[in-house]
Amino acid sequence: MKIYVCVKQVPDTSGKVAVNEDGTLNRASMDTITNPDDLNAMEAALQLKDATGCKVIAVSMGPPPAEGMLRQLIAMGADEAILISGREFGGSDTFATSQIIAAAINHVGLDEEDIVFCGRQAIDGDTAQVGPQIADKLEIPQVTYVADIKKDGKDVVVKRMLEDGYMTIKVKTPCLLTCIKELNTPRYMSVSGIMECYSKPLTILDFDALKDEPLIELDTIGLKGSPTNIYKSFTPPQKGVGVMLEGDGKETAEALAATLAAKHII
Amino acid sequence: MDFALSKEHQLLRQMYRDFAETEVKPLAQEVDEEERFPAETVEKMAKLGMLGIYFPKEYGGAGADVLSYVMAVEELSKVCGTTGVIVSAHTSLCCAPIFENGTEEQKKKYLPKLCKGEWIGAFGLTEPGAGTDAQGQQTTAVLDESGENWILNGSKIFITNAGFANVFVIFAVTGVVEKRGRKIKEISAFIVERTDKGFSVGKHEKKMGIRGSSTCELIMEDCVIPKDRLLGKQGKGFNIAMATLDGGRIGIAAQALGIGEGAVNEVIKYTQERVQFGKRISQFQNTQFQIADMHTRMQAAQFLVYSAADKKQKHVPYSMDAAMAKLFAAEAASDVTRRAVQLFGGYGYTREYPVERMMRDAKITEIYEGTSEVQRMVIAAGLGVK
Numbered sequence: 283m284k285i286y287v288c289v290k291q292v293p294d295t296s297g298k299v300a301v302n303e304d305g306t307l308n309r310a311s312m313d314t315i316t317n318p319d320d321l322n323a324m325e326a327a328l329q330l331k332d333a334t335g336c337k338v339i340a341v342s343m344g345p346p347p348a349e350g351m352l353r354q355l356i357a358m359g360a361d362e363a364i365l366i367s368g369r370e371f372g373g374s375d376t377f378a379t380s381q382i383i384a385a386a387i388n389h390v391g392l393d394e395e396d397i398v399f400c401g402r403q404a405i406d407g408d409t410a411q412v413g414p415q416i417a418d419k420l421e422i423p424q425v426t427y428v429a430d431i432k433k434d435g436k437d438v439v440v441k442r443m444l445e446d447g448y449m450t451i452k453v454k455t456p457c458l459l460t461c462i463k464e465l466n467t468p469r470y471m472s473v474s475g476i477m478e479c480y481s482k483p484l485t486i487l488d489f490d491a492l493k494d495e496p497l498i499e500l501d502t503i504g505l506k507g508s509p510t511n512i513y514k515s516f517t518p519p520q521k522g523v524g525v526m527l528e529g530d531g532k533e534t535a536e537a538l539a540a541t542l543a544a545k546h547i548i
Numbered sequence: 549m550d551f552a553l554s555k556e557h558q559l560l561r562q563m564y565r566d567f568a569e570t571e572v573k574p575l576a577q578e579v580d581e582e583e584r585f586p587a588e589t590v591e592k593m594a595k596l597g598m599l600g601i602y603f604p605k606e607y608g609g610a611g612a613d614v615l616s617y618v619m620a621v622e623e624l625s626k627v628c629g630t631t632g633v634i635v636s637a638h639t640s641l642c643c644a645p646i647f648e649n650g651t652e653e654q655k656k657k658y659l660p661k662l663c664k665g666e667w668i669g670a671f672g673l674t675e676p677g678a679g680t681d682a683q684g685q686q687t688t689a690v691l692d693e694s695g696e697n698w699i700l701n702g703s704k705i706f707i708t709n710a711g712f713a714n715v716f717v718i719f720a721v722t723g724v725v726e727k728r729g730r731k732i733k734e735i736s737a738f739i740v741e742r743t744d745k746g747f748s749v750g751k752h753e754k755k756m757g758i759r760g761s762s763t764c765e766l767i768m769e770d771c772v773i774p775k776d777r778l779l780g781k782q783g784k785g786f787n788i789a790m791a792t793l794d795g796g797r798i799g800i801a802a803q804a805l806g807i808g809e810g811a812v813n814e815v816i817k818y819t820q821e822r823v824q825f826g827k828r829i830s831q832f833q834n835t836q837f838q839i840a841d842m843h844t845r846m847q848a849a850q851f852l853v854y855s856a857a858d859k860k861q862k863h864v865p866y867s868m869d870a871a872m873a874k875l876f877a878a879e880a881a882s883d884v885t886r887r888a889v890q891l892f893g894g895y896g897y898t899r900e901y902p903v904e905r906m907m908r909d910a911k912i913t914e915i916y917e918g919t920s921e922v923q924r925m926v927i928a929a930g931l932g933v934k
Contacts (some may be wrong), residue, residue, distance in 0.1 A: 394853060471563045473597035473610035473620075476556055 283336040283395040285327040286387055288416065289320040289355060291348045292406045300516055319401025321468035323461040326431055327399050328469065334433065337361045339390070343371060349484060357471035357479040359433045364390065373505025376407070376460040380415030382503055385495035386487050392420060395436060397456040402427060410460070413476035417458035419497055425451050429465050459500055536537050555590040559722060564623035567596065568631075576628035579760035580680035580905050585712055586760055589631055594665020599638055602861075603647055608660030614861040618802040618853060625806025626813065627902075629909030630760035632806055636664070636799030637761075642669020645717050646739065647781035654739065655707035658715055670713035671796075672704035672740075672766050673789050673813045676896075680922050682719070683733055687768065689720035697772050698738060703750070704766040706916070710749050711762035716740045717792070718766070719785045735785035739777045746771030757917040759906035790805050792895045794867045795812055796917045798860060802875040804913035808846045808881035810886040811906045815839055818901070829891075838891060842884045868930030885910040 293299070293312035303452055310379035310523050312482040327338045340355040342348050343366040352363035374382065387398060398420070400413035410426070417424035429448065430441035443462060453459075471479075501507050525541075527534040544548045553561070571592055593599055601617040603609025610616075617639060625632030644660050646654060646669075650868030661667040678684030685701025700720055707716070716739070722845050723734040740747055780788050816839060819830035829835050852873040857865035885907040889896035896903045914920045 353555075354559065357563075371683065470567055470596055471559065472595075473560065473563075473601055473616065474611055476559045476563065477610060477612050477616075479559070480555060 283334060283397075284391075284393065285330060285336055285338045285396065286390075286398045286415070287324045287327045287338060287355070287360065287390075288350065288383055288398065288400045289324065289339050289340055289342045290317045290404045290406075290412075291342065291344050291351045292317045292403075292404050295405055299517065301515070314347075314351070317356065317404045317406075319403060319405075319461060321401070321465060322402045322463050322465045323399040323459075324355055324358060324360065325428055325468040326428075326459075326461050327397075329466065330397075330431070330433060331359065331361075339364060341383060341386060342366065343374070343379055343386075345372075349486075352465050353479045354471060356468055356484070357475040359472075359475060360486065362483040362485070362489060363420060364485050366487045366492070370489040370504050373508065374493045375508035375510035376409050376411040376415060377417045377510070378508045380412045381419055381499065383412070383420075384416045384419035385492050385497040387416070387420065388497050389487065389492060389495055392422070392456050394456060396456045397438065398422070398456070400458065400460045402460050406477070413458060415458040417514055420456075420458070422456045422458055423453050423477050424460070425453055426460045428459045428461050431459065433464070448452045452514070555570055556612075557615060557619065558616040560612070561619055561623065561689055562586055562591055562597075563596070564620050564703060567598075567625075567794070568623045568627045572631050573627035576630070576902065577899065579628065579630050579906070581899070583754070583759045585762045586628075586631060586634075587712065589672060590634060590665060590668065590712075593635065597663075599665040600636060600643060600659070600663020601639065601644060603659060603663055607647065608663035610663075615854060618857040621799055621802035622806040622809070622850075622853075623818070625803045625909075626810035628760075629803060629807050629906070629912075630758045631707060631759055633761050633800075633804040634668075636796070636803055637671065638669045640796040640799040641671030641708070641792060641834070642713070642715060642717055645737065645779065645788055647717075648791070649737065649777070649784075649788050650739075653734035654779065655778070658739065660772040662715060667714035668709055668712050669715045669717070670707050670709040671792065672707050672716050672718040672881075673793075674704060674706050675702065676705055677766060680918065682735065682789060684734060684912040685719060685721050685735055687718070687720040689722050689736060689738060691775070692772070697774050698777065700738065700740070700746070700768040700771040700773065702768055705888075706753065707766050708763055708916075709760055710766060711733050711752060714742045715884050716742070716766065719789055722785075725783065726887070734783045736782045736783040737779040737788045738773060740771065740773055741892070744771055744773050755912075756906070757910070757912050759908075788825075789915075791918055794870045795860060797870040797874040797923070798853065798856050798866075800913055800917045801849070801856065801870070804874070804881040804910065805846065805849050805853050806875035807906050807910045807913070808842075808849065808877070808884040811881075811885045811903055811910075812839065812842050812846055814901070814906070815842065815888045815891050815905055835891060838887055842887055845880040846882060847930075849880045852876050868927055871918070871926035871930070874913070874918070875920050877926070878910070878920060881910040881913055882907075 291314045294315045300311045302308045329339050338360045340352050340360045340363040403410035425440050427443045428440045429443040432439045437452050439452050527537050599609035600609035601612050602614050605611045621632045621636050646658050662669050689698045689700045718740045720737045721733045721734040725734045746769050748767045750767050753763040819835050823828045855868035856873040859869050888903040889907050
């Protein structure tokens with residue numbers, strides 16, 4: 283049994299967000315972190331590894347520096363990592379990205395008991411599309427917003443969080459699960475994990491390695507092949523600080539009316 | 549000569565810092581005010597391999613190096629001096645002497661549990677009448693009639709981790725020998741377990757700083773331990789103690805380094821928030837010059853500490869380096885934390901901010917594991933100055 287955990291290196295939005303003149307994110311000037319939900323996915327995989335001894339493989343598509351992030355995931359406990367990296371893949375949107383990642387997983391091999399874990403969504407694009415699209419490309423069942431996972435023989439029983447409750451779903455492997463932060467608290471890297479992380483296998487899959495994969499359509503990858511075009515992106519203007527009115531209904535209604543009257547709105 | 553950290557060391561620092569900020573910092577004030585040993589933090593550190601960082605994997609360690617250990621104590625101490633010294637005393641004063649002097653059986657018995665944090669370690673040398681002057685030892689160990697057990701009698705004071713430790717490296721007088729025509733006490737080292745008959749932990753000291761660290765008295769009343777608990781050769785206790793303290797000083801130097809650096813971090817943050825006379829106080833040249841001096845002192849301390857750690861790792865003599873690192877880092881930490889309180893003004897004197905705690909915590913680093921005066925004696929002797 284293997285678990286693939288799909289991870290993305292994203293700009294650290296808790297720091298300064300830099301935007302280029304053309305409206306795209308200036309990623310080079312921002313610190314990078316592992317996408318937070320992906321760390322929950324990794325933790326879920328590592329808990330299954332602790333329980334069953336299965337193999338955990340971290341998979342990411344990105345530029346060469348993403349290797350640093352993958353080494354950190356190995357230091358947390360992943361057995362190996364795959365970095366999908368090539369100029370031909372650059373600028374891919376979610377449609378292209380999921381196709382390439384699915385091809386990479388297929389290339390390495392998806393067996394009957396395997397599971398693919400993804401984070402719910404990335405904090406840079408916030409689309410939550412890549413996980414479901416990978417499942418679609420691989421033609422395996424998927425469950426999104428997973429908040430609890432139990433392995434039961436060849437089945438996986440998961441709790442799917444909804445706004446007003448949850449669903450308990452039994453799903454056959456191989457399958458894909460997207461994880462939410464409520465699922466767990468990601469572990470730290472360990473000292474021995476760090477000492478070993480640079481000697482564990484990290485495979486780089488470039489365009490040549492994947493171009494003949496049946497899941498890849500060469501005209502729908504990369505910036506040119508991506509159906510999504512960004513028309514404009516911008517930083518929304520800061521809103522002024524609001525005023526909280528406290529007290530009972532009548533009191534706050536009167537205060538509100540007085541404020542509106544003072545501003546000549548009513 | 550390479551001052552750059554390896555990729556592994558950079559990741560370790562990132563992990564230690566992340567852990568310290570998330571798990572240790574939120575407890576630091578409570579641990580200090582309530583004099584509470586942070587057992588939950590110790591358990592978390594154990595899981596991450598932080599209680600046996602530089603020992604080989606075959607003995608349960610994490611297989612890293614001395615610098616990796618020093619950086620852990622440094623990062624922990626930036627936010628909590630108590631947590632820093634728990635790791636330092638456990639590693640340098642208990643795991644290290646067992647690793648360096650123990651028989652294979654002793655190493656196999658004690659190190660895996662110590663490195664995995666199932667057991668906590670401590671070191672018992674100091675006595676009411678014997679601090680720096682180890683020859684003043686009153687604790688005795690004699691073989692019983694069967695010749696199979698040692699019987700220890702005496703007491704130790706100011707023992708770090710004592711209240712929570714399971715394993716103690718204890719020094720005791722095992723006879724009198726003649727050396728260069730003078731009669732001197734023969735000192736030997738022993739491994740004593742908390743559950744040994746006749747062993748007990750006494751009074752808990754109330755301290756000025758590192759208040760969450762458990763500092764207690766140890767009492768041995770006809771304490772019986774098997775013969776094979778002798779650590780190293782009989783009569784070699786003094787050498788073991790001195791060598792252990794050389795290593796321990798690097799740990800305490802790292803603690804001092806962390807406390808000082810932590811204070812600089814707090815000062816940089818606060819002075820850029822606090823406004824007086826219509827300006828952030830960081831805009832005043834006095835503040836800028838103070839911070840520049842504070843950071844420079846801590847940076848110099850870091851070089852001395854890392855250099856001593858590197859020498860220990862490479863098994864080249866490092867007694868003098870450890871003494872210089874501890875002397876400089878401890879005095880720098882005391883100076884920097886005192887200045888930090890001054891820059892915070894009235895707020896710095898209150899417990900609302902952490903700098904007064906850092907100032908109290910820094911002071912002990914000039915005292916324990918050899919006072920600053922002792923470090924100067926070691927350095928002068930190393931230079932051949934008589």
